[in-house]
Amino acid sequence: MIVAKQKPIAEIKEMLRPYQKVLILGCGTCVKTCFAGGEDEAATLGAALRLAFGQESKSIETEELTVERQCEDAFIQEAAQAVARNEAVLSLACGAGVQAMARRFAKSVLLPGVNTTFIGVLEKPGLFTEECSGCGDCDLDTFGGICPVTRCSKRLMNGPCGGSKNGKCEVSPDIDCAWQLIIDRLTALGLQGNLKRYIPAKDWRPSLAGGPRRLLREDHVI
């Protein structure tokens, strides 16, 4: 899932200052799961903004709506009427959702209400951790299902740096050493042989280094 974090109220307030009527548009998928931009967060943010502006001379009218997914046109069409009756849209979706909205509603002001942070998992209730950097050339088979590109603080591809202590990364005791995890898991699976594979310098062309990426599935294009 995409993990995001709501922007500070002060930053959102400054973005909204020029407008009187604002649609706060939640997204019911990833950002809902990480408590950044679902129905509840849209309602809470609406009230927080009304209370924040209510202390100044400025008043603001907010409307809150949440669609299933803001990164898909079929879902964002449901917001068309609400978009039309407001001066600006504060989208609580990830950056992809905000841009999908901007594409569909060419004449509307689209503002981001969250900072899109990473691709991650729900590790335990309330804790989300980064797992994948979307490098475009996945090597998880070699690494026993643990990604050194994302989870090793130095992105080392051919073994640990030597700074690991008690299974923790030298960068912070809060970070598990990815290479400790990789070695433990490959050992448990009897796949230590993988550790002998030399990984040449990573080719970053399939990643962001090659410009914006596209995925085309010819069989789904009519």
Next chain:
Amino acid sequence: MTGTEGCDRYMSSKFEPKIHVFFCVNALDRGVFSTQDPEKAARIQSVKMPCSSMIKDIFMLKAFECGADGVMVVGCPAGRCKRVDGNIRAAKRVAWVQKLLDEIGLGGKRLVYTASSDTDAAITLLLKGLAELGPNPVKPAAQASPR
């Protein structure tokens, strides 16, 4: 509330805080919120919930939007929640909204969580915080009617 009630309150020289209480029905005797002090009782509006964990951020903020000066959430004493950890969840949610209230300039001290064994002390603490902060600064015109 109506806009007029809000205006009266702002014109009055003596600040008499309005307090909104959300309480767990299992936490209090006969499922009713009460206080020994009749003066405090007159200022309190209460809402019962099946469990304190049912409290949501929006309920607390909505109470402020409707003109409350202070909000209190009452859960069961530690270890006595019928739903195991509902009171812990409620206390954490209140702490989260206290930070939000600080962030929006309303002041986190307008909101308290308390176990049902200690409500009078909690109201006193809340009133002390409100005496420092003064009335809810949101202009009456911006205050919403309960929906």
